[in-house]
Amino acid sequence: MQAMPHPETWLKVVPQGLYCEPGGFFVDPVTPVDRAVVTHAHSDHARRGHRAVLGSADTLALMRVRLGADDARETEQALAWGEAVTVGDVRVWLQPAGHVLGSAQVALEYLGTRAVVSGDYKRVADPTCAPFEPIGCDVFITEATFALPVFVHPPPEHEIARLLDSVALFSARTHVVGCYALGKCQRLIALLRQAGWDRPIWLHGALLALCAAYEARGVTLGDLRPATGAAKSELAGAIVLAPPAAVTDRWARRLVEPVVAMASGWMRVRQRAKSRGVELPLVISDHADWNELNATLEEVAAPEVWVTHGREEALIHAAERRGIRGRALRLVGYGDEDEAEAVPQ
Ligand SMILES: [Zn+2]
Ligand SMILES: [Zn+2]
Numbered sequence: 554m555q556a557m558p559h560p561e562t563w564l565k566v567v568p569q570g571l572y573c574e575p576g577g578f579f580v581d582p583v584t585p586v587d588r589a590v591v592t593h594a595h596s597d598h599a600r601r602g603h604r605a606v607l608g609s610a611d612t613l614a615l616m617r618v619r620l621g622a623d624d625a626r627e628t629e630q631a632l633a634w635g636e637a638v639t640v641g642d643v644r645v646w647l648q649p650a651g652h653v654l655g656s657a658q659v660a661l662e663y664l665g666t667r668a669v670v671s672g673d674y675k676r677v678a679d680p681t682c683a684p685f686e687p688i689g690c691d692v693f694i695t696e697a698t699f700a701l702p703v704f705v706h707p708p709p710e711h712e713i714a715r716l717l718d719s720v721a722l723f724s725a726r727t728h729v730v731g732c733y734a735l736g737k738c739q740r741l742i743a744l745l746r747q748a749g750w751d752r753p754i755w756l757h758g759a760l761l762a763l764c765a766a767y768e769a770r771g772v773t774l775g776d777l778r779p780a781t782g783a784a785k786s787e788l789a790g791a792i793v794l795a796p797p798a799a800v801t802d803r804w805a806r807r808l809v810e811p812v813v814a815m816a817s818g819w820m821r822v823r824q825r826a827k828s829r830g831v832e833l834p835l836v837i838s839d840h841a842d843w844n845e846l847n848a849t850l851e852e853v854a855a856p857e858v859w860v861t862h863g864r865e866e867a868l869i870h871a872a873e874r875r876g877i878r879g880r881a882l883r884l885v886g887y888g889d890e891d892e893a894e895a896v897p898q
Contacts, residue, residue, distance in 0.1 A: 560668040560692045564661070566882055571670065571694070575663050576643035578607075580670050583886030590645065592672025593656035594619055594735060597887045607632065607640070609647055611655025611682075611770050615735065618766045634683070650674040651685035652839050653736030654767055660688050668692040669853065675838065676845040677709060680743040681736070681772050685849075693855035694882065697863030698840040699818050706818060706842040712835040713744045719812060719833055720792065727788045727808035731797035731815040731831070734760050736839050738794055739767045741816055742774045744837075745792065755780040755788060757795035757804065785809055801830045818842070847871055862887040 565572045570582040578588035585602030592598055592608070594615035599608075601624040606613065610631035616624075632638065634657075637646040642664075647657035652673040659670040669690040676685055699706075720728050732738045738760050745754065753776040756764060764777055780793050789809040799805065800813050815831040818838025826834035841849065850858055850872055858872050861882040869879030 557665040558663070560666055563663055564668055564692075566884060570884060570886070571882075573643055573661055576641040576645065576661070578640055580659055581672070581887075588640070590659050591616070592650065592659060592670065593653055595653070595673065598672065604628070605630070607638075607645070609634075609655040609657050612657065614770060615655055615763070615766055618762055619735065648686040648688055649683035651676060651679060651682060654682045654739070654770060654772060656682060658685075658688065660690070666691045668694060669855075670694045671696055673698070673840055674849075675841045676849065677706070679740055679839075680747060681739045681767065687849065687852040690853055690855045692857045692859060693850065693853045694859040694861060695846065695849070695868070696840065697846065697860045697865055697868045699838065699842050700846055700860070700864040700868040702843050702867070704818065704821060704842045705844055706821070706838050707836055709744055709837050710748065712816070712837050713748045716792075716814060716833065716835060717748060717750065719814075720790070723812055724790050726810045726812050727791055727793055728833070729793045729795055729800050729805060729808055729811045729813055730835070731800040731813070732794055734796055735763050737816055737837070739764060739772060739774060740839065741794060741837065742777070743772070746775050750792070751775065753778045753791070755783060755791050755793040757781070757793070757799050759796050759799070760794055780807070783807075797829075850875070850877060
């Protein structure tokens with residue numbers, strides 16, 4: 554019997570990203586490669602130019618919308634949750650990550666060892682995507698966007714109630730909520746619908762295509778209308794969603810005495826909200842908070858955790874205190890969609 558090789562010997566950090574050597578593929582590569590496994594459709598994880606892409610059907614569909622027809626891939630392979638394929642010498646399967654529609658964790662098995670790449674994830678229920686499913690493994694590779702004890706996200710329903718309270722109080726004004734175009738926008742809409750808001754929700758043009766894509770994939774969002782071209786009278790008392798960069802720029806002049814809100818995990822940091830002119834900060838994040846990250850380490854029960862894009866040190870320290878070996882993965886090229894300043898495509 555062959556010795557079980559430590560994942561360190563077959564999963565490597567290279568300039569293109571995380572490389573699975575015996576499979577001959579990269580996970581979320583940051584430059585064009587021959588074979589990519591993509592966790593989800595956010596722009597820092599799903600880049601253009603790969604020859605072959607494997608991912609969930611929803612992720613592949615959202616990539617087509619985001620990257621357009623000119624991103625001609627030779628092959629696309631969609632995997633259902635839990636459906637395993639062998640790539641090279643590696644068994645690969647996907648389980649939901651609960652981050653945005655289609656977002657997946659990637660499980661990799663090679664010669665009796667199992668590594669799981671979390672991608673971006675969260676643990677609170679999200680009406681627009683399948684919930685995160687913990688997978689026991691030998692090495693868990695986790696994101697760490699909000700890996701500081703100060704980041705404890707309130708329940709999203711609580712933040713939606715604050716928004717609706719403000720709408721009731723300032724009923725003649727427009728509430729404009731800055732939100733990222735893929736995931737956050739559709740989640741906000743779904744949360745508003747759950748809270749009983751059945752009036753039209755008005756959208757900046759940059760959000761329309763991805764909302765249509767969600768609806769086409771079976772996520773119902775209700776009455777959505779383009780804000781561009783709407784009469785000012787229609788926008789009084791209305792909720793308008795726009796990319797973060799648009800809520801305080803020229804575009805917002807069409808709104809009626811706008812109350813500027815922003816939905817992001819970073820709204821926990823008062824100074825960020827202030828510096829961006831946000832009057833109503835809503836702490837709604839698609840990333841796990843400190844408690845969710847730690848609870849997840851417990852659940853997957855991996856003796857070793859590799860930590861990427863975020864505050865690695867704090868989570869590694871917390872893991873080591875519980876006897877889990879920690880390692881900071883120095884992957885470059887991953888941002889945080891909440892931070893995006895530009896109007897996304
Ligand atoms: Zn993401
Ligand atoms: Zn990310």
